[in-house]
Amino acid sequence: MKNKLTRREKMRHPGLTHNPKPRPPPPTPVLACPRHEAWGLGVYSVFRNRGVSLTRAIEVPNSPNVRFHSMITVRLGNNGEIGTVIDNTGGSTAGNPRVPPKVASFP
DSSP states (O other): OOBOOOHHHHHHOTTOSSBOSOOOOOOOOGGGOSSEEEEEEEEEEOOSSTTOEEEEEEOOOOOTTEEEEEEEEEEOSSSOEEEEEETTBSOOSSSOTTSOOEEEEEO
16 A cells, blocks of 8 residues: 655655555554553543543453553543543543543553
């Protein structure tokens, strides 16, 4: 699949018709991993509309081989909300965005 050139790239390289840089592979879902452990995750939200509401920032399968440590969810601005940090654990960003909910470890 060919990537389209940006306006700046067209000006720098007038002979190119596509972006030769390969696209990065998609992220591996946690479900595809036999064991997964993550440290220091942060999910930041910038919603333009007030009506946007996500139930959780991170969703993972219920497995003893899946562990998370030191997570935070931050709402930048006053629109929208995220209900919990990971699955059904952690607070909501619906209140004051300057007091972000945190989860030390999961499960």
